[in-house]
Amino acid sequence: VQLVESGGGLVQSGGSLRLSCAASGFTFSSYWMYWVRQAPGKGLEWVSAINKDDGSTYYGDAAKGRFTISNDNAKNTVYLQMNSLEPEDTAVYYCAAGARATLMSQWYDYWGQGTQVTVSS
Numbered sequence: 001v002q003l004v005e006s007g008g009g010l011v012q013s014g015g016s017l018r019l020s021c022a023a024s025g026f027t028f029s030s031y032w033m034y035w036v037r038q039a040p041g042k043g044l045e046w047v048s049a050i051n052k053d054d055g056s057t058y059y060g061d062a063a064k065g066r067f068t069i070s071n072d073n074a075k076n077t078v079y080l081q082m083n084s085l086e087p088e089d090t091a092v093y094y095c096a097a098g099a100r101a102t103l104m105s106q107w108y109d110y111w112g113q114g115t116q117v118t119v120s121s
Helices: none
Strands: 002-006 010-014 017-024 032-038 044-051 056-059 067-073 077-082 092-099 115-120
Touching: 002 092, 017 032, 017 092, 017 115, 032 067, 032 077, 044 067, 044 077, 044 092, 056 067
Parallel strands: 010 115
Antiparallel strands: 002 017, 017 077, 032 044, 032 092, 044 056, 067 077, 092 115
16 A cells, blocks of 8 residues: 655745655555645644545634645546645645545544645745
């Protein structure tokens, strides 16, 4: 099983980034996909989720109105488009897959290695 994130980097405040997460080794269509982040010195923060069965999407408070999660089942890939980035968005962003719908990241089955997003002021 592999989840490989990409697309992180350094961006100025107000800028945009699109993160990608390529999945392999499991039945992608059967799993909810999540984005979770960890800022320096802080715990994990749930960012977004997508139910690929019906396309429904969910966002944490920090992501609402600025971030968009989407997926491409043909490519087994999930994306996180991040707009209007702020220094507070600086974190390592992780992609995760879970068989159940939950905000509790300890129940996620598979995790990527993370990609660093740094937003300068």
